Amino acid sequence: MKIYAIDLKGKIPLPDGAAIEFLRVEKALARLHSPFALIRYALHGVEQKYGLRLDLDKRVVLDHFEDDEKLEQMTQNALPRIIEVVGDALYPRQAQQPEAYFSPQTALAS
């Protein structure tokens, strides 16, 4: 299976000395626009065999660090930025502001 990888290195803010580093998000190239992806991460500099499953529609990771509250919190805090990086990589034209036509000043002008 060909994999499409979105680089996360240096893009996800974490506290100084954090044990976790988010490396990249992987998607199956043939299923690029499906809502599912896999977050690859390292602990203490070592990439882990298994990733964290991500549902981009629901904005959730389906795997949790149930025995490590600190890691879990760092993952939850990083999630919005990870999703943003993925969205910008897959849909670069969406990164713009909403069209002015729909601003409250012009909508349904009386």
Place this chain on the structure above:
Amino acid sequence: MPIFYRGAGVGTYWHQHDARLTGFVPKAPTIVSSMDRIMQHVARGSISSPYISLTRSYGVAWSYALEVGLELPAENSPAYVYEIELENPLPEGLHLIDPVKKVIVTASSPLAPITYQHDGLPNFLIGVVDPDGMRKFLDEFAPQPPPARGTPRRANLTIELETIVRSLRDAEILAVGYVPAASIRQRIDVYL
């Protein structure tokens, strides 16, 4: 007899445990089912749940199996799709919930001041369905009637509406209780 499916990505619980031998059990069977639990499960991906997610769509199960694993499958390490056939009446101790019907039945009356419905532009729903690809529709301001128009804001999105949309996405049916091994007809290997 209706056929349901469940995908099992590589490395997940039902990939490592053969449901053809054990049947399916939920992660948290002692939690009491409720409307809030259903919405948390479907719309928020809550893992501590009394539900087993099934789908009427082989394609949805195939997608979960391929893409919702702890690593991507290959020919020598495939993911699985389970095929489940349930008879009517259902096996003792098992019942099924259609989350869409459940939300609609329990949603407020059309006359209630608070509703599951959004108050944005017609394209808003496209943004809910695809919050990355159609993100701009989520970000649009919700027009309000003149003259004051109130605080500029985006459209209301309730967890009820999210539950409906996500449940439709996955053709999802929730099983409560125990899906017996005898109901599992086959386990199909899948990989790209």
